[in-house]
Amino acid sequence: MNTGEPLFDSNPDTESREAASPAFRALIQSLVNEQAYAVLCVQGGGQPYGALVAFAFSEDLRHAVFATPVTTRKYRLLCECDHVALVIDNRPDRANELMDVEAVTATGRSQLIARGREFDELADLLISRHPYLRSFLRAETCALFRVDIVRFLHVARFQEVHQWIPAARS
Template identity: 45%
Template sequence: MRKKFDEPLCPPADSTCTPDFIDAKKDISNLLNTESFAVLATQGEGQPYTSLMSFKVTEDLKKIVFSTPQETRKFELLKKSDKVALLVDNRSQTPPSLNRISAVTITGKANIIPPEKAQKWADFLMEKHPYQKSFIFAPSTALVVVDVYRYFLVKRFQEVVEWSPR
């Protein structure tokens, strides 16, 4: 067990990682690549605020990109505080058994991408959400890339594995 919260649980170069860590990475990747939406948690004025968003994760699981209108509370909160969390779950895809539901909470730092650097991230997001082309490329839309610090994978309501892509 780690003593410091910011130490990686399973460093990428660590050959002592157990199969639980390998399975966790695979499970996280599968969940993020099969689900289309996440709940984004931001904060402001001492209150949390959540928003439903479409997203896409990079192959190495280090970054998550999403788009948002600039004239929203969510965007204003992102400008004030870059600390965010996202929740992705598969409850809509699973049979009635509660033991088959998985969820992952993702913590990280949100970076608002300047328009001159947004093209590559817009193209990347479009790969998963082509139906959102007009929204993603609208002048009033901002792209946000989250640098992922940590994943908390929950399976069967009580099995929790923490994993860091760093």
């Protein structure tokens, strides 16, 4: 029966004091470092929309960065609404390894970055993970977005969920 609950995020309100511990942070860091692509979740007029993007995270995990051509749906939707999520996971292609799957949902606000110093710095960050995107990023019709992360939700062992709000760190 479909309960309407997400499979992995069955208890999203679980908060863990340990979430911000170095070990937990390292867990998230490791997953975002291992994975090259994320599902970007956006919305417009009440309609959700998802797209695969190549991403990179800043060292402190406060920001993520990705790029898209300006002619895409995701670009239009991002211009309308800056509330976004990135889903990063290490799912295998076999069903019986479910307990080994880890996923991070990073929610936050996106911001279109104008060409200039910050653009160059963030583009370098993205290129360091994805060097083949160098010429793509040089194109004038390529838009670069920074996502300011508000919350990380980490899911492991099917339903074990921890949350971390980086901005709330002291």
